[in-house]
Amino acid sequence: MEHKKTGTALAALLAAGACAAYSYGRMQKRRREVQSIPKGAKIVILGAGFAGIHVARELMRLIPPEKNADIVLVDQNDFLLFTPMLTETAGGSVDAQHIVARIRNMAPGVRFQQGRVTSVDLETKRVTIEVGGEDGIPAAMRDLEADHLVIALGSCSNFRGTPGVQEHALTVKTVGDAAAIRGRIEALLERATDEPDEEIRRALLTIVVAGGGYSGVETMAAVNDLLRDSMRDYPTLKPAQARTILMDLGDRLLPELGEKLASYAQRELEHRGVAVRLKTGITGAGDGYVEIKGGERIASHTLIWAAGVKPSPIVEALDITQGRHGGIIVDGSCAAQGRPGVWALGDCAEIPHPDGKGTYAPTAQNAMREGTLTARNIVAALRGEPTKPFVYTPMGEMALVGRYTGVARVFGLQFSGPLAWAMWRCVYLAKMPGLGKRARILADWTLDAIFGREGADSIATRGARKLEAPGAYED
Structure with missing residues (x-):
């Protein structure tokens, strides 16, 4: 018994010594590394x-x-825009002020110059x-x-030289863009509510989104939900008068995901009233219309461009x-x-x-x-040492395709429906900088789930439009 106790004590002593030696070695290495950094870089x-x-x-x-x-x-600008939640702001689920974080609080010790x-x-x-x-x-x-x-x-945004698109399209790059999309939809609903001409009313209620990647799909999902949810507050408008169209040049949506998830996403969007038009390129845009290849014109006052950067x-x-x-x-x-x-x-x-x-x-x-x-x-x-190459395999990709519905591929596993939607929210909520911002976003989602989406406040929308993304070009 005594031999066992002695052996255990010796093993513990050796382990402690090994840990101390390892820590000392790391400390010395760190000290050498620090000493080799020149001053005043x-x-x-x-x-x-x-x-x-x-x-x-x-x-x-x-x-x-x-x-x-x-x-x-x-x-x-003096803030970081959390771009993954732009579509949540465009759709009215999250307040615009809650997806930006003050830069000066994020990198203490760094001299920030606006x-x-x-x-x-x-x-x-x-x-x-x-x-x-x-x-x-x-x-x-x-x-x-x-x-x-x-x-x-x-x-x-990359408009690819398409005539009229830069002048007439909304983009999804800044928090101001998201607020402008939300404000546009509310303004169109107000304008359409007493419009006697059926064709004009239909054009007012037609939303076209260009781009079938993550940004385009999530924007279409958010805008479609906002438009159709908001119409309940306008008794003179009928759901059948709303038309939402998602266009892409490819042969399927979300090319970054597998075909199974892409097909699910398309089915969900179509089930929610979205017309998905693949292998369709936009050739021009103007006042009240979007033109597609072949000369067809779609009467619409809202084109949202998410077709590349x-x-x-x-x-x-x-x-x-x-x-x-x-x-x-x-x-x-x-x-x-x-x-x-x-x-x-x-x-x-x-x-x-x-x-x-x-x-x-x-x-x-x-x-x-x-x-x-x-x-x-x-x-x-x-320090005069060799550099290392960037090597990284993404953990996965996720996208929202409607209220309580999403698609996700994480570590090779595929998810769809409410579980993927919940995963999206959990992951991005955790990544949002700042505990206070996370709490505010969680409160927004909770209020949205209990009371539903509120119409865009014109004053808040105008204020949010003044905000631009970092450098106007965010990563």
Whole structure:
């Protein structure tokens, strides 16, 4: 018995010693790493979307304060827009103010500079920004210089040169866009309620959404539910007068998901009154109509464009190699080709897969992890060590296709119906920055479930329209 006790004590002592040695080794390694970081490094991050924020936060974790690093995060707005919930705002389930988080509270220790990027010199890594200049605030120009420049300016809507679309379509890129969609639907219902002409009324109540990917499907689902739910408050309007049309050039919706889930999503949308038109391209838009290939015109006053994005116009003007999709070509570590000290990630970069087959998709899931890796690679470069390539397999994809209905593929498993809808809400609620914001969103959902959706408040809508996404181009 005594031998057993002695053996147990010896084993415990050895285990404790091993743990202490491991901790000491890690502490010494960390100390050597910190010592090898030069003092006073200047790092400028353009864009405070998912990618840029994660670069800033990881840099603050890796570079200790005594190194006096000057880390500057630049964006034209002082908030991060949580883009996955834009359609929830457009559909009236979540208040617009609840899906934005103040940047200054998200990256403590980072110097935040609100302003619009006007020029970027990649050779000297000098950035010129304009501060103020709106709402009666005097404008001022400021220059920022960097040892390492991170470009994470995100994307904007790609209208593909389609005549009239940019002038007449609504987009789903900013919180102001979401509020504008909601306000448009309420205004159309008010206008249609006493319209005696049946054709005019039908055109007023026709909503066309272009794009069959995640953004287009979720926007159509939210808009369709909002339109049909709101019509109950207008006794002179009949549900049959409402027409919602989802168009896409492909042969099925949600190409990122499997065919089974895509078919389920289409069936659910059609069951809820949506007309899904595949292999259909929009060739033009104008006052009161949407034109499709073949010359057919659909009478409608609302076209919502969710048919693709392209990198920020600022990226397009840069003297740097750009890829097939217009993004900055980088290597696996997110370093720009031929531009030492310049990094690009998120929607405005084309980051190759490790096997060399294609590039990573412009999703928030990828952007967050690209941001963390880029920060680590910048620190590695400061220490004179080799960088690492970005390697990531998404955990899954999810989409809402209507009230209490969704589709999801998580770790290879497929889900549909109420379970997928609940998974979507749980996952994105958990990812929303800030406990206070999560509580407010949960309250919005609870009130929506108990009392139903309220009509858009015109004052709140006008206020929300003034808000723009980070840099106007979010990741």
